[in-house]
Amino acid sequence: MSAQPQIELVDIDKHYGSFHALKNINLSIPKGQFVALVGPSGCGKSTLLRSLAGLESITGGTMKIAGEVMNGVPPRKRDVAMVFQSYALYPHMTVEQNLTYSLRLKRVPKAEAKKAADEVAKTIGLQQLMHRYPRELSGGQRQRVAMGRAIIRHPKAFLFDEPLSNLDAALRVHMRKEIRALHDRLGATSVYVTHDQIEAMTMADHVVVMRDGVIEQQGSPLELYDRPATRFVGGFIGSPAMNFISGTVAADGQSIALELDGSGALPIGRGLEPGRKVTVGLRPEHVEVGPAAAAQITLPVAVVESTGSLTYLTTGGDPELTVVITGRSDIRAGQTVGLSIAPGRVHIFDPETDRAL
Structure with missing residues (x-):
């Protein structure tokens, strides 16, 4: 008997009025897998991720996380952690306060929250920055804090919405290695949205290529490279283009x-x-x-x-x-x-x- 998928999307549809943003999306993500959603601007990848997080409501289909149906469940009860492109840190809080914010909301004892923050800081190399404010950090350091804030919650899935878009080219290469290594250390289930097919190819176990609200093709990075099902996938995967x-x-x-x-x-x-x-x-x-x-x-x-x-x-x-x-x-x-x-x-x-x- 096969294991229950950590994330399962069945016949997902999303309408904005007359605009059909997501069309019959079917996707099964095993626990511990790193999946990249990739495609051009407007293809529906961010809408799909936000629907997973509960920030968008779906029009039709069934969405499950860890075997539980999430249709209509509010974001705070989905037990997923989202890392945004904009970092979304609290500017008036130190790194430590940003990391422990979600635990403090749950009334976790102060000593326990600090211990958890110290462990996360060690995992992502923030030990020396715990008393700094976001304005005193580089872009890469801010992104680490955003990831740390997600990690500390031990969620059922990590959702990344183009987290490296604001970084320069050299730092992007460094951070994508860090994110993948972190995923492996945590044994996490990660869904990563990007418009950059190089990021998708180098980071993911499974790549989902989207176009106009549909999944054009999905598979391992090399499957998509070697056997593109359509001209669009052939031209999108690989650099320079086919x-x-x-x-x-x-x-x-x-x-x-x-x-x-x-x-x-x-x-x-x-x-x-x-x-x-x-x-x-x-x-x-x-x-x-x-x-x-x-x-x-x-x-x-x-x-x-x-x-x-x-x-x-x-x-x-x-x-x-x-x-x-x-x-x-x-x-x-x-x-x-x-x-x-x-x-x-x-x-x-x-x-x-x-x-x-």
Whole structure:
């Protein structure tokens, strides 16, 4: 018999008047799993998280936390802790007072609350900051306090609403490691909302890609990367984004003639209906650059960008293609190059439904 999910969403719907914000959402989260909700602005990910917290009421469906139905249960009785993008600290309270606030509301004895705060402070590296006020802290330190305030409650689930959006790039990388390590130490169940697919891919056990209020695809990060179910997921997961080229299956059914301002045809390693229109997806890091004479695609290079460890090529013509080369390259803008890709690396989508073939 399988274990009871810590969070279970069945046929969740949410309407704002005539606007259908969440459409038939089904999601099961085992205890201890780290789940990322990711998608573009307006896709419904924050609405779903706020519905879990009880800050939004759902229109239809069933929402369970630790096996108990939460429909209509107020936020304070759901036993979940939310960490906001804005930190939401009390400016007139010290770090210690912010950490113990929820315990003091429950009339936990002062000594017991202080002991709990000291334990949490040790867990997240705040021991030296307990008597400071939020205005005396850096952004990363404030975010640690916000997480500590959630941890001290020992909730059934942690809900993160884009908690790193206000931090600079280097601190974001550091904090995402800290949040994931903290999740593992606590054995917590975490739901993390972000618009940044790199955060989702590097932090989560399970990624839920949302679009226009529906779950477009869900699975492990590498499942979504290797086997995107739709063109949208293929383009959203991975950086730089997947290249898309229109094409037509050749008469042999084993290759695709590409519609490029250059020349190109790709073997696909499996049979498709001859003459069928398709959209081909090529990940920039899977395209190999070589001599034009031996390549599947021949195109001029328009832009060359190097970071030292990686070189990015952008081809001319329509559509532009992005190619990533590991290390440095002596290729220059204006040069014509050959591009090749293994058949197993080619993603093929139906141009009408955008679903993978």
